[in-house]
Amino acid sequence: MADTEEKTQGQLLSEQLSFKIKNVWETAGEKELAEAGDFAVEYKRFLDLGKTERECTGLCCEALEKAGFVPLEDRLDSGGALQPGDRVYRNLRDKALLCAIIGERPVEEGFTIVGAHLDSPRIDLKTNPLYEDSGFALFDTHYYGGIKHYQWTAIPLAMHGVVIGRDGQKKNICVGEKDGDPVFTISDLLPHLAQEQMEKKAGEFFSGEELDILAGSRPYRDGKVEEKVKLSVLEILNQTCGMTEEDFASAEIEFVPAFKAQDVGLDRSMIGAYGHDDRSCAYAAFRALLRFASCAGAPGKTIVCFLSDKEEVGSMGNTGAESRALENFLAYLGRLTRGPGFSTSDLRRALEKSSMLSADVNAAYDPNFASVYDKKTASWFGRGMALSKYTGRRGKLGGSEANAEFCHRVQAILDKNGVRWQYGNLGRVDKGGGGTIALYAANLGIDVLDCGIPVLSMHSPFEVISKIDLYTTFRGYIAFLKDA
Ligand code: MN
Ligand code: MN
Numbered sequence: 493m494a495d496t497e498e499k500t501q502g503q504l505l506s507e508q509l510s511f512k513i514k515n516v517w518e519t520a521g522e523k524e525l526a527e528a529g530d531f532a533v534e535y536k537r538f539l540d541l542g543k544t545e546r547e548c549t550g551l552c553c554e555a556l557e558k559a560g561f562v563p564l565e566d567r568l569d570s571g572g573a574l575q576p577g578d579r580v581y582r583n584l585r586d587k588a589l590l591c592a593i594i595g596e597r598p599v600e601e602g603f604t605i606v607g608a609h610l611d612s613p614r615i616d617l618k619t620n621p622l623y624e625d626s627g628f629a630l631f632d633t634h635y636y637g638g639i640k641h642y643q644w645t646a647i648p649l650a651m652h653g654v655v656i657g658r659d660g661q662k663k664n665i666c667v668g669e670k671d672g673d674p675v676f677t678i679s680d681l682l683p684h685l686a687q688e689q690m691e692k693k694a695g696e697f698f699s700g701e702e703l704d705i706l707a708g709s710r711p712y713r714d715g716k717v718e719e720k721v722k723l724s725v726l727e728i729l730n731q732t733c734g735m736t737e738e739d740f741a742s743a744e745i746e747f748v749p750a751f752k753a754q755d756v757g758l759d760r761s762m763i764g765a766y767g768h769d770d771r772s773c774a775y776a777a778f779r780a781l782l783r784f785a786s787c788a789g790a791p792g793k794t795i796v797c798f799l800s801d802k803e804e805v806g807s808m809g810n811t812g813a814e815s816r817a818l819e820n821f822l823a824y825l826g827r828l829t830r831g832p833g834f835s836t837s838d839l840r841r842a843l844e845k846s847s848m849l850s851a852d853v854n855a856a857y858d859p860n861f862a863s864v865y866d867k868k869t870a871s872w873f874g875r876g877m878a879l880s881k882y883t884g885r886r887g888k889l890g891g892s893e894a895n896a897e898f899c900h901r902v903q904a905i906l907d908k909n910g911v912r913w914q915y916g917n918l919g920r921v922d923k924g925g926g927g928t929i930a931l932y933a934a935n936l937g938i939d940v941l942d943c944g945i946p947v948l949s950m951h952s953p954f955e956v957i958s959k960i961d962l963y964t965t966f967r968g969y970i971a972f973l974k975d976a
Pocket of ligand 1: 770
């Protein structure tokens with residue numbers, strides 16, 4: 493019998509020296525598997541309710557209020573102090589947020605942070621979008637983030653956003669999500685007439701300017717007016733949202749896939765949905781921080797969750813990670829916990845001692861496109877949380893690289909807590925690349941490592957992740973917040 497045979501010297505040496513990554517579906521206990529299933533159900537609900545950065549921010553703020561977090565502004569205005577165990581948050585213009593639980597140890601010893609982003613690629617309206625052509629009313633658009641244009645045609649789209657009317661009243665728009673709602677779509681050319689289109693390169697056969705959305709086709713019944721189809725669409729917008737054409741100039745209206753998150757595969761091991769990048773990591777990070785709010789007592793160091801906006805367009809702007817939002821938040825926490833004597837140099841010291849996980853999705857190995865991946869360093873479905881030591885492109889340009897000491901520390905924390913991790917490097921050398929919010933935190937002096945959930949079809953309307961990777965990553969963020 494093989495299992496009673498003594499192991500050879502080579503087998504023993506191999507066990508001792510080689511690193512073998514296992515599939516978490518095969519190694520996890522029954523309890524963990526059941527919890528992963530429940531977590532996936534809650535995550536899918538979050539995705540269905542939060543399809544824009546604003547909606548996700550709203551959902552998170554609601555959960556924070558329920559968990560006893562108070563707006564940081566209240567404490568700043570009242571001049572009150574913060575004690576270990578106190579919970580505060582900051583809503584950044586309804587599009588991003590920061591939240592924290594104050595730890596036992598002074599902030600000069602550093603903060604422990606998990607940061608992710610809430611924005612996802614989508615189709616935005618232009619500032620003067622509505623026009624009529626050939627009996628159709630159409631919306632003119634400008635896409636947001638790195639999309640393959642053709643993937644967004646001939647699918648149902650929903651309209652989300654905010655509009656501010658002449659009276660200054662802000663109204664939320666959401667059309668296409670409820671049963672019975674109308675949806676929208678971008679038309680594509682029938683194959684019968686697509687001979688010229690099909691000869692073009694994929695990057696050219698749908699230009700950004702051609703992504704116009706069908707908004708209506710029924711004329712207003714009045715012989716004396718021009719552009720009757722456009723007028724009847726304007727009438728409906730006025731009746732439902734109280735808006736006029738002028739209000740498009742300031743509005744933020746985003747078109748996103750109208751379908752809901754669904755299980756994928758006969759074994760239901762995967763989730764297909766719009767917005768896994770980066771709501772899967774944002775949700776896992778946020779839930780990890782909330783876990784500490786349900787525990788008695790305070791964490792060791794002060795723990796922080798940063799859910800930013802604008803990552804898909806370079807993290808610029810006052811809700812993006814390149815802004816001072818994180819730094820300011822930590823400065824305020826310093827002053828409120830340490831008193832008015834907390835200086836700029838105290839903040840610098842705290843930043844240099846801080847640790848962060850940049851929680852963002854990773855390009856999962858796809859057997860359909862094997863030539864662009866390096867199997868040895870790519871992330872794989874089912875193998876747990878993917879650690880990306882570095883990002884960037886063509887010679888690591890423009891990315892962030894974590895140092896050996898910090899990588900080792902994170903790996904040790906994950907090992908200690910029984911959290912399975914794997915490599916997560918983006919593709920073969922010189923095949924492309926990408927970045928995250930990590931470099932903005934690194935610029936502040938914070939030690940930061942990119943890590944997250946492997947995803948297939950990234951930036952498409954229907955991205956796919958593994959349920960076990962989602963849950964393992966959630967457990968990884970908890971371990972980091974507890975032990976870093
Ligand atoms: Mn991302
Ligand atoms: Mn992205």
